[in-house]
Amino acid sequence: MALSTEEILAGLAELITDETGIAADAVQLDKSFTDDLDIDSISMMTIVVNAEDKFGVKIPDDEVKNLKTVGDAVSYIEKAQA
């Protein structure tokens, strides 16, 4: 069954915390990965690969460039798992 927005956000926050040490409650839909969370491109790629495993979706390299905010990633995953 497809996960809800909240469930995807919680799961993604967990992956971000694992990779960067950023507190899970700081990971909110409107936060920018680079400007707000200071996540560099290599950490971002690690998070993306782990998100593919966790949510059973494919996130191609070209798509990663469009994921500016946590909300972008959550809605991408939401659509991809549908």
Add this chain to the structure above:
Amino acid sequence: MTETTLRVKTGSPYARILSYGAARGEHLVPNEDIVGPIDSSDEWIRQRTGVVTRRRAGKDTTAIDLAEQAARDALERAGITAEQVDLVIVATVSNEQRTPGISAFVAERIGATPAAAFDTGAACAGFAYGIAQADALIRTGSAHYAIVIGAEKLSEFIDPSDRSISFLLGDGAGAAVLGPSEEPAIGPTVWGTDGRPEAIGMTASFTEFRDGRAGWPTIRQDGPSVFRWAVWEMVKVARAALEEAGVTSADLAAFIPHQANTRIIDEFAKQLGLPETVTIARDIVDMGNTSAASVPLAAARLLEEHPELSGGLALQIGFGAGLVFAAQVVRLP
């Protein structure tokens, strides 16, 4: 017509690496010296790449000079004379001259002529490609002693304002002398290409530069995309090399990946599940990324710093522009 049977040669049952040699660019270039044009900091470079300094060659030093120096070092360590060498393979992407091949210059300079000499490209996988070829040629009797060299003067092809790769690159050469062996000492090579020439390459061609349509060609990469490939795709290649050699990661004494970025090395080791008993080469920290030279340079250093690894098994893997890759398990000299 009478049918005649063609005679073919067979060589030593096995080949092995007898020694490694190294030559490093004479100038130590710390991060502080290059951060200006990329509007960056020592901390930014360390965090993203692990590189603290890189070695670069002076204006008058060529890739041929570095290759010659590494070859002489490897020959001395192997106790083999240049006259005994009948095969010279040099991997490079940065020799300043198209022809003759860098291998012909090296063979002549070290006194290995009339050895067969040829160049191989294969970018950062070039050394591992060369080992695969030398191993095969020794076992089929076409060569007895071979020198395989990775040699680069990448600083000729960098753009000081490029934030994708230039700041990582260094100059150097690493060499290995190979010879016959009574025991298996070079596992099967797992190699190939992954059709993505755009991921790492040059900003322009030399003809575009000549015709004034582009500036001097320099090296560029799509860093995040290459990172993903270099870890999660290359882990599969590394596992296949272990499997084909009939060993597991617990049998390894050392892991010698292409020295591209410490974060690739760290994540690679994590994904591969290497036990703590495996020593991981991290020459990149003060050498930078030297493309085809990085694996033999890292191997030479590992044996200098950890002589106890001698005789142990090492998994070496090269990967880079093409995208190309090659991995094999070797017994360290």
